[in-house]
Amino acid sequence: MAAKIIVIDDDLKIASMMRRGLTFxxxxxxxxxxxxxxxxxxxxxxxxxxxxxxxxxxxDGLEVCRRLRKDGNIPILMVTGRDSVSDRVAGLDTGADDYLVKPFAFEELVARVRALLRRTANQNTEEFIRFADLTLDLASRSAVRNQRIIELSTTEFNLLELFMQNPKRVLARDLIMEKVWGYNFQGESNVLEVYVGYLRQKLEQQKEPRLIHTIRGLGYVMKE
Known part of the structure; x- marks a missing residue:
């Protein structure tokens, strides 16, 4: 599956160039x-x-970067016409992973994009994902909370993995359905709510604090 990239730039010409080139x-x-x-x-x-x-x-881009870093760790490549050391430091200090000065060679843009995606892929090969006091074991496809092993069905595991890969980020209902059940899912309309309920029962069996929260009208978020 092709890696999904969002380009945020008010220069329509440059944004269009990046879209066409990266799509190619x-x-x-x-x-x-x-x-x-x-x-x-x-x-x-x-x-x-x-x-x-x-x-x-x-x-502006710095504020967008701050908000993204507050809610998660998605890779960010900043591009800008400002090339002073202080500008680069400001960008990296707000949480950007890399910094590219305009004008740039398109080949360099592609190289940096691929490098950031490889770095993320390598991070995702770990056997465990942790959030708060919850650990997801990717090998056994189970979870552990307070030294208690939690057995999960395939769908429960896939749903919990999506939440734990995106902590503190509000995930829209339609996006969760797409990622966990696929584009053409024709099942019950409340299946997501049912499986969130299953996960909550298992994760909160010993009265532990709730980690999967409902954001009314939007979707769900994993947070403490």
């Missing part, structure tokens, strides 16, 4: 032309990487 390289690319639109697309699309311009009206 085999990526699934969406474009947003301002920070607010970009944040909404990230919530809806759950991309593997964000390419982010710094200088934008309204919510």
């Amino acid at each position: 390289e085999g990526f699934d690319v969406k474009v947003a032309n301002n920070g607010r639109e970009g944040l909404m697309q990230i919530l809806e699309q759950l991309p593997e990487l964000v390419i982010l311009d710094v200088m934008m009206p309204g919510i």
Whole structure:
């Protein structure tokens, strides 16, 4: 499956160039032309990487980066025409993973994108995912909380893994359905709510604090 990338840049010409070029390289690319639109697309699309311009009206790139870092660890490549050391430090200090100065060679952009995606892929090969006092064992496909082993069905495991791979990020209901049940799922309309209920029963069996929270009208979020 092609890695999903969101480009956030108010320069329509540059954004279009990146979209066409990266699509040709085999990526699934969406474009947003301002920070607010970009944040909404990230919530809806759950991309593997964000390419982010710094200088934008309204919510600028630095603020977008701060918000993304507050809610998760999605890889961020900043692109900007400002190339002073202080500008680069500001971008990296807000949480960007890499920093590319305009104008840039498209080949360098692709190389940096691939490097960031490889780094993320390597991080995801670990055998355990941890959040708060909950550990997900990818080998045995089970969970452990307070030294208690929690057996999970295939669907329960896939759903919990999605939440734990995206801690503190609100996941839209439609996106969860797509990721866990697939595009063409024709089952019960409340199947997601049912499986969230199953997970809560298992994770909270000994009165532990709730980790999977409902965000009314939007979806769910894993947080303490």
